[in-house]
Amino acid sequence: MPVGVIGLGDIAQKAYLPVLTALPGLDLRLMTRDRAKLDRIGDTHRIDPVHRFTDLGALIGSGIRAAFVHAATDQHVPIVEQLLTAGVDVYVDKPLDYTLDGSRRLVELADRTGRSLMVGFNRRYAPGYVQAKERPRDLILLQKNREGLAEAPRPMIFDDFIHVVDLLRFLVPGEIEHVDVRSRSRAGLLEHLVLTLAGDGFTALGVMNRVSGSTEEVLEVSGADSKRSVVNLAEVIDHRGQPTVRRRGDWVPVARQRGIEQIVLAFLDAVRAGKTIDAHDALRTHELCEQIVQRVAEQA
Structure with missing residues (x-):
């Protein structure tokens, strides 16, 4: 072909x-x-x-x-x-x-x-995140942080934070009824951003700090007295009393790990x-990103 x-x-x-x-x-x-x-x-x-x-x-x-x-x-x-x-x-x-x-x-x-x-x-296809969708998800927390990368709001949100937005949309267990945005900018550059999506029985938080001193991506989903964490798409930790850790196998390609x-x-x-x-679901992620851009502009 x-x-x-x-x-x-x-x-x-x-x-x-x-x-x-x-x-x-x-x-x-x-x-x-x-x-x-x-x-x-x-x-x-x-x-x-x-x-x-x-x-x-x-x-x-x-x-x-x-x-x-x-x-x-x-x-x-x-x-x-x-x-x-x-x-x-x-x-x-x-x-x-x-x-x-x-x-x-x-x-x-x-x-x-x-x-x-x-x-x-691609994160919708990453094994750690696909498996997280199988867990109870009353509370979802996703952090995607960077070091020394404060940036103008629109490119930051559409180039990078869009992954946070789309993954939260993928993971939430119901219809989103409430959207809240909190941000901090200095000299026109967006330093950190917090998105809250909520609906019947769930809350999802997406956090990005572009001046965090660390490059990391950590997902936590919890509910029914259990929690699963996915660290940098490679390490899965289940918490139910004593935590159990599973790491990416030595021979698993990074492209497969990242979906x-x-x-x-x-x-x-x-x-x-x-x-x-059909790209209409992807378009809804872009629509939410545009909403976030407008909220950030109001808070600047």
Whole structure:
């Protein structure tokens, strides 16, 4: 199956190409405007030179059925529009766009063209988080912290905090009835952010501190007198009296631990089966991110 990979930055090189090049039955075609990078990465992964492109139209004209878009976010809308219009199923890194209008345009276009549009929310497929969804979840706490990375609100929320928003939406056990946002900014840069989502019988807290002194991601779900923690997607700790710890096996690939292998397979399986992946649920995550941006602006 002919599949395009558009944009060859760090996320493509570190996370996606190692998975895609190991899968049988794929005829990969690479596209970036940087010819030197294209040839270097093409040589590394033994991609036939005739399947290396610097022009999107030429890549589409080569007959690809699906594409993975890892280009810069501000290029997502024009690239994905051209792909969908040409009848190509699309997997695109989050976010769809930095604006809600741009995100909606892509989802509506996917609807009109009848093509799949899948957003790269890989944490929904990470084994530790999938297993956490099987536990009682009266209270959910997710912290995703960084060191020395205060940033302007919109790119921080749509590039990074969007993972927190989407994972909480994935894990909550019911309809969200209440949204609260608390933030702190200095000199126009967002330092920390706390999101509360609540509904009948549950509360979910998402915390990001960009000046925490530590890079970490910790999930805790609790209820029915039990708790499960997932630390950096690799360590699962069950608390019911004496805690028990399970760690990622030495030979488990990082891409599988982080859900990237699984989400890639889910997308490709859908393409092969002719099943359309609907992006409306992903759009709801973008809508909530836009709401958070507006609340932060009010508190600045």
